[in-house]
Amino acid sequence: MLSDTSRPIIAATAAVVAERIPFITPEFYKRMFGARPDLLDGMFSRSNQITGEQPKALAGSIAAFAIWLLQHPDSYPESVLSRIAHKHASLGLKEDEYPTVYEHLFGAIAADLGDAATPEVVEAWTEVYWLMAHALISMEKNLYASQPNDKPFSPWRVTKKEMTGGNVAVISFEPADDTAVAPARPGQYVSIEVPTPDGIRQPRQFTLIPAPAGTRRIAVKLDPNGEVTPLIHEKLRVGDVYDLSNPYGDLVLRDTQVPLVLASAGIGVTPMLALLHALCERGSQREVIVLHADRSSAEWPLADEMKQLVADLPNARIETWFEEGGDGDHEGYMDISGVSIPWEANVVMCGPLPFLKAVRSQVISSGHPSEQVFYEIFGPDLWLVQGE
Known part of the structure; x- marks a missing residue:
């Protein structure tokens, strides 16, 4: 005060x-x-x-x-x-x-x-x-x-690296020492420290996507103009050891049975995968509406994985928007005016800031309570500074 x-x-x-x-x-x-x-x-x-x-x-x-x-x-x-x-x-x-x-x-x-x-x-x-x-x-x-260890970072070994849509590298890790592995709540992220050519370590945060217990898995979209993602795409190899943090983040699956709306764009699909996977593991009967926007179906990262998770949930459905048209449900940017969102639903969003602002505005304009709308931004949260 x-x-x-x-x-x-x-x-x-x-x-x-x-x-x-x-x-x-x-x-x-x-x-x-x-x-x-x-x-x-x-x-x-x-x-x-x-x-x-x-x-x-x-x-x-x-x-x-x-x-x-x-x-x-x-x-x-x-x-x-x-x-x-x-x-x-x-x-x-x-x-x-x-x-x-x-x-x-x-x-x-x-x-x-x-x-x-x-x-x-x-x-x-x-x-x-x-x-x-x-x-x-x-x-x-x-x-x-709250963590089972007192180490901000611990070493993890790369066990797998594969490419998916949208120029995204999917990377799996296993512990490289005996540090106690902190369990992750669905939707949380870890920091990875990446050594740069001048010897400076640069940290970046990536959402943890579904992986076997005791391991880590992340998806890294290439930013050709960035400092770190090109190094991950070009230099990271199976067998390499990188320092990862314990998992953090408060965009997690809430303990409720109300309907859930998951709205994502591009690489914002990653926390949605974690939430969907957790719902599947729990045998959830919740109504789940998955909304995803991308440049094209070919650019959609981990598309097959998301579709399968939706198919495995008895009361889930998915709608897509592709800017270049094609085989999506809609062409252009996401427009939820035609989507029936239950008034009691929790709405979770992740993607670029313009996408978040546009979709949140649409949700709130429909009369949906703002306290039931949650979001995650990859990178510094400028929303607060820009008038949110």
């Missing part, structure tokens, strides 16, 4: 700070990596620094948190904090790095705001930062404590 002293100051400056985020964040990261270049080794994505996505997501989340505190004085945005905490845990973030972020972020804020960054303004925003930081630290401690 914000103090009575800080509340009016935050109310008066929140819009200004939010507006200045695109200018504050480059200076923030310049300062932090200048002082701590080691944070680029195994912690921060260099690609996201180049695109500006990670800086906007991190600093923007603090501004959004402040606005939430103004609008909801007696609560925190638990779902947003949970998403951030899971991501931090998958990177092995330590509590003692929060002062590092504070030092360089607030140095950048003071430099950008100039004389407007009075001691009172800085103190008020310091309060916001540490309210958010302590909430995240508490969540992350609980996440670490």
Whole structure:
């Protein structure tokens, strides 16, 4: 809860700070990596620094948190904090790095705001930062404590690599040492640390797709302009050993029997596979509506696997949208106006941000409760920053 002293100051400056985020964040990261270049080794994505996505997501989340505190004085945005905490845990973030972020972020804020960054303004925003930081630290401690081992990363050996639609590599792993294997909840992800040619390890998160107990399986879509996925596609071989994190992520199968709608686009199919597989294992009788959009049927990753899982569920059906037409149910982008979604259904979405925004808007416009709509974004969550 914000103090009575800080509340009016935050109310008066929140819009200004939010507006200045695109200018504050480059200076923030310049300062932090200048002082701590080691944070680029195994912690921060260099690609996201180049695109500006990670800086906007991190600093923007603090501004959004402040606005939430103004609008909801007696609560925190638990779902947003949970998403951030899971991501931090998958990177092995330590509590003692929060002062590092504070030092360089607030140095950048003071430099950008100039004389407007009075001691009172800085103190008020310091309060916001540490309210958010302590909430995240508490969540992350609980996440670490819930694991059967105390290792942020452990070695896993590649046992299989095969290609599927959409230029996607499907990779299987087995443990390469005796570290206790943490069970994964359907829909969770792991971080993989990939060594780059200059010796820097770059972490990326990938959803765990169905695999035998005690093993891991991920699907990696090639980004020709990326730093990491080309290395995975070109360099990773059967027998290689990579460091994987314990599983994290809060887009999981909820313990309920209400109808379930799974809407995905492209590689966003991966958490849907995990959820469908779990439903099959449980012999679920739930009504399940699977909606998938892609450029074409040939681009649809793991299509046969998804179709089989749907076929194995007694009350499941699937509809597809392909931009290039062909053998899908619909041509063009996903349009759910003609899909009958039960009012009590949970709607789970995964895919690129424009897809998520468009489909969520359609769902909410139909009168569906927003609290029953869940999503996962691959990469920094800019939705929060862009007005969600």
